[in-house]
Amino acid sequence: MSAAQIKTATCYHCGDECAGHPIHAHNKDFCCQGCLSVYEILSKSGMCDYYDITKNPGVSRKTLVRKDKFAFLDQKDIVASLISFRDEKETHVTFHLPQIHCSSCLWLLENLHRLNKDVQSCRVNFVKKEATVVFNHRTTSLRGVAELLTGIGYEPYISLQQLSKRSTFFNRGKILKLGVAGFCFGNIMLFSFPEYLGIDIHEGSLVIMFRYLNLLLSLPVLFYSSSEFYLSAWKSLRHGFLNIDAPIVLATLVTFGRSLYEVLSGTGSGYFDSMSGIVFFMLIGRVLQDKTYEQLDFERDYTSFFPIAATRVVNGEEEIVTLPGIRLNDTLLLHHHELVPADGILTRGWAVIDYSFVTGESVPVVKEMGEIVYAGGKQLEGNIEILVIHEVNQGYLTRIWNRSDNTAPKNRNGSFVNLLSRYFTILLFSIAALSACYWYFHAPSAIANVVTSILIVACPCALLLSNTFTNGNILRILGRKGFYLRNAQTIEEIGDVDHIVFDKTGTLTSNREPHIQYDGKPLSALLKKQVTSLAKQSSHPVSRIIAGWLGNNGKMSVLAFKEVPGMGIEGIVEEDLISLGSSFFITGKHEYDATGSCVFLSVEGEHWGTFRISNRYREDVPLLLKNLQKKYSISILSGDNAAELPYLQGLLGMDTHILFNQSPAGKLDYIKDLQSKGHKVMMVGDGLNDAGALKQADAGIAVSDNQNNFTPASDGILKAEALTQLDRFIRMCKANRVIVLSAFIVSILYNIIGLSFAVQAQLSPMIAAVLMPASSLSILLIAYGCSNMVARRLKLAAKTDDNQVFA
Structure with a gap:
């Protein structure tokens, strides 16, 4: 296969580009083994007409789910809390499937019985992205149904909130x-x-x-x-x-x-x-x-973000425990990409924790044995074990949420x-x-x-x-454009605002791949493979970002690999000494770059170039901020460092309030200070680190990138792609x-x-x-x-x- 063919190949199942060498089977290209497996399952069941409904209808399977992820569904108490009906022959259960996105999904899910004869029926609510499955519990289990759905790309989203039966229902x-x-x-x-x-x-x-x-x-x-x-x-x-x-x-x-x-x-x-x-x-x-x-939930708390169960290690044996059952001094085993459910001390493994949802800091944190890891972070690399030092309802994440619950209630009786x-x-x-x-x-x-x-x-x-x-018509108009408000009173609150506060990370910037710029001597095809091969030896997220940007096509052996935590990595690749790291690690000098994080590259001890990694701002965000600035005071808060301060000051002016290194408590206090000065404040954020500020603000708007994102309690939910129309939405409310x-x-x-x-x-x-x-x-x-x-x-x-x- 030619290089041009490799570059342009797309996966027959999900439509993603096949990086590197695609898997070629059954005269078709697949981006990963997972997508190929789903195709073979459908083919074996005679259901390949699924691909005739929509081109590339499937969901990417590049990130595989571990085999025993749904082992907790073998516990009777958990099963009883999830099912809606059971008799002697059948069980009814409703799963939230955030991957549902097109008519092909409907067709495949409603033909689930053709994949497994133990499934009697499956009915999909497309708007709520839910599927109600009726199955024969004498021949299969709830875990089996969940694993069947996961196997074809529709992993059920099951949260701790479902244990407490706190779902909201319409007032019949x-x-x-x-x-x-x-x-x-x-x-x-x-x-x-x-x-x-x-x-x-x-x-x-x-x-x-x-x-x-x-x-x-x-x-x-x-x-x-x-x-x-x-x-x-x-x-x-x-x-x-x-x-x-x-x-x-x-x-x-x-x-x-x-x-x-x-x-x-x-x-x-x-x-x-x-x-x-x-x-x-x-x-x-x-x-x-x-x-x-x-169908929207404006009252979500931390329980809808937490998983329903975790793996506890007792005398060397693994067992499944629901989160309310986790106790002080328990040892928990956390797998790749699992959430830390409770504060604990790292006792085994090397942790790379993504705290962006909790603190707003976009750079993952590396933790070594003996250090504390906090609830709400996500382990990005490998398996780790932690010793619990706070139970779930006493952890850092829960305390953030509880503090937001203790904020002063908003005045909801002031309607004109x-x-x-x-x-x-x-x-x-x-x-x-x-x-x-x-x-x-x-x-x-x-x-x-x-x-x-x-x-x-x-x-x-x-x-x-x-x-x-x-009010009803305006709610309908805004909803069609991706802006969902809690109630009609929120329309009035938005119409009265005079100060808008934006969270930066995840709100103005995208949570997807950051922007990378390379400055320096040209990178030959061979050098790209060498750098990629070295970067892939490290589990640090920045190294993975660089490897992905270069194409993930490096397969060369790396000798004498060495990684200095917080500094950089180096190794011999094809007889050349390649090094990646901080300016001090490469050049012996401390250099600061205002445009973002910098990773320096050296070849045989010679500084070759620099990778500049910065947040990727959402499309048309600069135009949005300029339009809003004509009528409203603007503030920007971020948990990140101040690397992008010059850029934002150039965009909004030197007088704009732009604060970095902000904790959740700091954001909340900033909103209170504005209100004490008589301002009507709108807060636009995305994660739990914004929960207190969202609740305290006169109008709190949670931005969501996709259907599976956790959106904290708010007055409105705004789809990320509709953010650039915020000025129009406010004018509509006025x-x-x-x-x-x-x-x-x-x-x-x-x-x-x-x-x-x-x-x-x-x-x-x-x-x-x-x-x-x-x-x-x-x-x-x-x-x-x-x-x-x-x-x-x-x-x-x-x-x-x-x-x-x-x-």
Whole structure:
């Protein structure tokens, strides 16, 4: 195979480029043995039509899963906590499979029974990236199902959180209330049509029957469907303020009371249709708002990041133990790429720990025997053993999280809608009371009609509906572009911010391969192989990065290899002495480079060149920061060293607050300091090191690179590729208030006109009841149309793929 062919070969299974020499089998190229194995499994089962659905549909298998990784699924207590149903013949379990990405995944997973006859069915929820598997537990086990999924590239993601059954579920009670309100509203309207249109006087018995049927149908709406508003209004009154639900509850009760009086006295049919209709429409808005992100979890804690079990060594024997069962002085065996579940002392092996998620420091830390390793780090090379010095719930990672839980709660009662409704309610009651006093002295018989008409025509339903539907539509628009907010209140919080704080590592920069630049004498093909062969002898991540950048094609023998921790490596490759390391290791001088980390190369003692390794900033991040800087104060915090300070100062100016070497506590304190100065702060971060700051900020936004990333508790989740549109998202949130206020002004104009007739006893409750839903419908059209118009102006209206929502 020619060099050109080797360079351009792509894996038939996953589509990745085949670095070095691809594996050629079955007249196809594969990037690794794992991808070839999956192809052979599918081929043996007659399922190669999987590859006809989408080109290169598979998931890369370069990183193989160790054989006994799912041994913990043999424990009955763990199995019992994961399964959803079991009888004598079958077991049902739902796995989170973050690798699901296309229609081919759906096809393969839903044909899982063809790979293993013990699997009876598999149903995939593409949006949640979950698969519900039904299997025969008499012939296979839960572990067997997990290993089957892993074998074809869909390793289940099982976390400690699942042991505590803390998954969030949608409030089905609200759906039932909506269904009841809709059923009653529709039938009340149907029974009201004969009287609206006029009915033969000789059919008076039918009139009475329809009126009592409407009364009966209104009772479930009054006592069940409306309970949502009763509870909200009662809670607000208990805390000493009026929210928007209070006048709605009053209008509902007054409308029902007046209608009940008319039906029982035989003086009219009442206004049950208006009462049930407004409850129905308000519930629609709330259900849509809640339903939008039921599959997202904004309340994740450290347990959803931790694995469910670890390997404990007792008297030389390995055993599986759940994390809550880990005790002080236990010895834990950690395998390659496993998370450190508890603080401990390294007792065996050489640890290379990636703490980027915990501290924000992007450079892995090398630990030797006798040193402490902290929970939350990931072991990157080989197996190690640690002696536990803190239990899981007392470790460093847990303490960071618990401190974020102890931050001051945010003010969530400051919505401008509640403020408007408070004054609206006071004004409404005042007008009703004054009108009642006036008519008491002029025509006491008109008081009931006047007060009822005022309360019905001035019901703040239009304000509530405009706010609810505008918020719901904006949440939908933002969600389609990859920005998911916890609730509607977050829209207001984002619209009020005046200072934006960015975490650097993993937020402004990508967690993927860093940027590498080589300066120096040219590297020949032979020298590249020599350097690659030397670099591959070291387990240090920087050495692996250089080896990967050079092509991973070095297969030369290395003699007299020596590695000086913290300094560098050297060895004889093809009779040449090759050295890689720090400036002091290579040249004997200390040199500092502001653009990033430097690795110096020497050949036969002569300084040959320098590899400059720096963070790779996300595409268009400089443009985003410049756009935001025009309207907001910007701060950048990082757990990294200050190597990139000159670059960021050149980008944002010398006056911008840019702080490095920041601990999680330091970030949290920085947010508090800004808030103490009166700033409304948005924090944009990605890892647990940002958890306290995200929670303390007025609006905390967690950036996620992919579906399997852990996103700490936050007010919003932002897909990494959508980060560059953050300025547009903020402008969309700011437009929310203008749209709602515009709809409210229209509602006020309607109320002024209606009230002017109502206080003069010239507006009957029947006409008021007809005008109220008509006004509400017009307000909905205004709110929906305006929010869509703003989205088009901001270029946020275009639809994206439907598979963007992740758990």
